Amino acid sequence: MSKKISTEDVKHVANLARLAITDEEAEKYSEQLSSIINFSEQLSEVDTSKVKPMTHVLDMKNVFREDEPKDWITKEEALKNAPDQADGQFRVPSILE
Amino acid sequence: MSLLDLTIKELQEKLSNKEITVTELTQACFDRIEETDGQVNAFLTLNKEAALEQAKQLDEEGIDADQFLLFGMPIGIKDNIMTKDLKTTCASEFLSNFEDPLYDATVITKLKNANAINIGKLNMDEFAMGSSTENSAYKKTTNPWNKDYVPGGSSGGSAAAVAAGQVPFALGSDTGGSVRQPASYCGVVGMKPTYGRVSRFGLVAFASSLDQVGPLTRTVEDNARILEVISGVDEMDPTSANIDVPNFREALTGDIKGLKVAVPKEYLQEGVDEEVANKINQAIDTLKELGAEVDEVSLPHSKYAIATYYMLASSEASANLARFDGIRYGKRAENADNLIELYKQSRSEGFGDEVKRRIMLGTFALSSGYYDAYYKKAQQVRCLITEDFEKVFESYDVIVGPTSPTTAFKIGEQIDDPLTMYANDILTIPVNLAGVPAISIPCGFHSDNNMPIGLQIIGKHFDESNVYRVAHAYEQQTEHHKQKPAIGGVN
Numbered sequence: 001m002s003k004k005i006s007t008e009d010v011k012h013v014a015n016l017a018r019l020a021i022t023d024e025e026a027e028k029y030s031e032q033l034s035s036i037i038n039f040s041e042q043l044s045e046v047d048t049s050k051v052k053p054m055t056h057v058l059d060m061k062n063v064f065r066e067d068e069p070k071d072w073i074t075k076e077e078a079l080k081n082a083p084d085q086a087d088g089q090f091r092v093p094s095i096l097e
Numbered sequence: 098m099s100l101l102d103l104t105i106k107e108l109q110e111k112l113s114n115k116e117i118t119v120t121e122l123t124q125a126c127f128d129r130i131e132e133t134d135g136q137v138n139a140f141l142t143l144n145k146e147a148a149l150e151q152a153k154q155l156d157e158e159g160i161d162a163d164q165f166l167l168f169g170m171p172i173g174i175k176d177n178i179m180t181k182d183l184k185t186t187c188a189s190e191f192l193s194n195f196e197d198p199l200y201d202a203t204v205i206t207k208l209k210n211a212n213a214i215n216i217g218k219l220n221m222d223e224f225a226m227g228s229s230t231e232n233s234a235y236k237k238t239t240n241p242w243n244k245d246y247v248p249g250g251s252s253g254g255s256a257a258a259v260a261a262g263q264v265p266f267a268l269g270s271d272t273g274g275s276v277r278q279p280a281s282y283c284g285v286v287g288m289k290p291t292y293g294r295v296s297r298f299g300l301v302a303f304a305s306s307l308d309q310v311g312p313l314t315r316t317v318e319d320n321a322r323i324l325e326v327i328s329g330v331d332e333m334d335p336t337s338a339n340i341d342v343p344n345f346r347e348a349l350t351g352d353i354k355g356l357k358v359a360v361p362k363e364y365l366q367e368g369v370d371e372e373v374a375n376k377i378n379q380a381i382d383t384l385k386e387l388g389a390e391v392d393e394v395s396l397p398h399s400k401y402a403i404a405t406y407y408m409l410a411s412s413e414a415s416a417n418l419a420r421f422d423g424i425r426y427g428k429r430a431e432n433a434d435n436l437i438e439l440y441k442q443s444r445s446e447g448f449g450d451e452v453k454r455r456i457m458l459g460t461f462a463l464s465s466g467y468y469d470a471y472y473k474k475a476q477q478v479r480c481l482i483t484e485d486f487e488k489v490f491e492s493y494d495v496i497v498g499p500t501s502p503t504t505a506f507k508i509g510e511q512i513d514d515p516l517t518m519y520a521n522d523i524l525t526i527p528v529n530l531a532g533v534p535a536i537s538i539p540c541g542f543h544s545d546n547n548m549p550i551g552l553q554i555i556g557k558h559f560d561e562s563n564v565y566r567v568a569h570a571y572e573q574q575t576e577h578h579k580q581k582p583a584i585g586g587v588n
Contacts, residue, residue: 005461009461010457013457013460013461013464014457016460016464017415017444017456017457017460018419018422018437018440018441018444019441019444019445019448019453019456019457020438020441020442020444020445021445021453029453029454029457032454032515033454033457033458033461035515035516036407036458036515036516037458037461037471039403039404039516040404040407040408040471040475042400042401042404043401043404043405043408043471043474043475043478044470044474046398046401046474046477046478046481048474048477048478048480048481051477051478051480051481052477052480053473053476053477053479053480054476054477054479054480054483055306055476056306056336057292057293057306057483057530057531057532057558058292058293058336058338058532058558060293060336060338063335063336065332073199073200077199078199078425080197080199081194081195081196081197081198081199081425081426081427082424082425082426083194083423083424083426083427083428083429084429090424090425092424092436092439093433093434093435093436093438093439094435094436095435095436
């Protein structure tokens with residue numbers, strides 16, 4: 001079976017998805033993702049040259065509503081589940097060097 | 098006979114006649130859970146204090162049970178449905194500290210308005226990704242028919258709790274079969290409504306173009322009643338459909354004379370266990386005896402459903418799960434020294450194996466250079482799968498077949514190979530891709546392992562009424578739904 005997704009590909013994709021993975025995991029995911037992708041190659045045998053991609057099952061167009069401000073959650077509530085906070089804000093590690 | 102064996106109608110009669118109180122009924126659930134959950138492991142969080150308080154209030158107010166479809170009815174909730182102030186984890190380590198959800202899902206608000214009582218939150222595959230509930234970060238739920246077997250998934254806790262009589266009713270969610278397959282494996286009734294029938298607001302998103310909330314119950318009538326309560330357009334979910342919700346119970350007449358039933362040949366072909374196929378054919382004979390007109394049809398693109406689904410669902414999941422960043426809520430890694438590392442470490446520590454695999458598969462399918470070959474291609478094949486259904490529904494009222502190719506498998510038997518696990522969903526996935534409604538109801542037991550077999554009945558968009566009509570007519574002719582499991586199994 002050809003490996004469609006190398007360990008390098010896995011590391012690239014993991015980085016895009018903001019996942020840290022070890023070399024050992026990269027090896028495992030390379031095999032598993034390759035076998036899923038190989039399995040999915042069967043889709044290429046279907047002639048879709050005249051088929052529009054389907055994004056939604058119901059015949060719905062944009063759904064609009066009035067843009068009116070409403071009470072939702074307070075700042076205190078928004079911070080209630082935060083792992084770290086300071087001065088009424090979410091705290092994160094420094095972003096700038 | 099336990100109170101918890103009764104239907105909603107019977108329970109409400111007893112409440113009306115003052116034979117029982119809401120408090121007694123609610124307490125009966127918690128007693129049963131205490132007695133059995135050491136073996137079943139269905140519940141992640143109990144809502145005991147608030148539930149008993151609400152029960153007491155309902156008893157004091159003494160509201161006429163006839164006025165509210167679910168007055169005083171105890172219900173369990175899958176743990177990916179947001180419940181204000183009640184811990185909601187999606188069975189993920191990432192949300193292990195998510196103690197204070199800030200709002201209720203719309204389905205929860207509707208249950209509260211109907212005076213139903215939330216008993217607690219039920220185990221599942223992490224973020225609803227799985228077919229056995231083995232992907233939970235917390236516990237392995239067992240099948241009440243035999244503790245060596247999985248309950249199915251991802252709504253395995255919901256199905257097991259109903260089968261074990263811990264709660265008479267539960268809500269699950271179904272993205273590729275996650276209500277129907279565990280209903281089939283646990284011998285209960287499980288409904289995946291039409292996409293758009295039930296608001297998804299507050300259902301933690303897995304694949305937004307496929308997800309629907311649905312009820313699990315022991316009878317078809319109870320199921321119809323709960324769906325009636327949770328359905329309807331919602332301004333918080335722009336994909337919810339602005340279509341009237343009928344009284345589904347009016348369809349439960351037992352009369353299916355002249356109804357046109359289609360049996361797709363693909364649904365009884367290779368891969369489907371021989372005895373499962375036999376039981377489905379017996380069920381079809383019962384429908385014929387009841388006067389239904391049955392023909393064989395074809396859904397030629399069915400075989401492409403699994404590949405299509407895993408491309409689309411994983412792609413949508415990779416986007417939906419990007420919100421779990423370790424900053425606003427949920428798990429945060431301890432020692433990250435910059436923001437990117439914080440994201441990466443928090444997510445890697447918080448997500449389990451299957452969730453990571455699907456996020457990476459989806460990220461791959463959406464990435465530059467592969468998008469057309471995988472994601473767009475799958476969207477096109479989805480269109481063809483949907484057209485298969487539309488063609489059949491031009492001439493038929495419902496489609497029937499098995500819910501799953503096999504009965505439940507043993508715990509640990511399939512967990513090592515993702516593709517084998519995915520194959521369990523071959524008969525349920527096409528329904529989600531087409532957005533049509535489908536139910537699984539019990540139709541017998543396998544002689545090899547005495548595990549339940551499920552009959553799947555699929556309807557047209559927004560025609561849950563005919564799905565319930567056929568399910569109810571079959572149920573009234575058979576005794577399968579009256580069988581009770583030996584909790585914890587024979588061993």
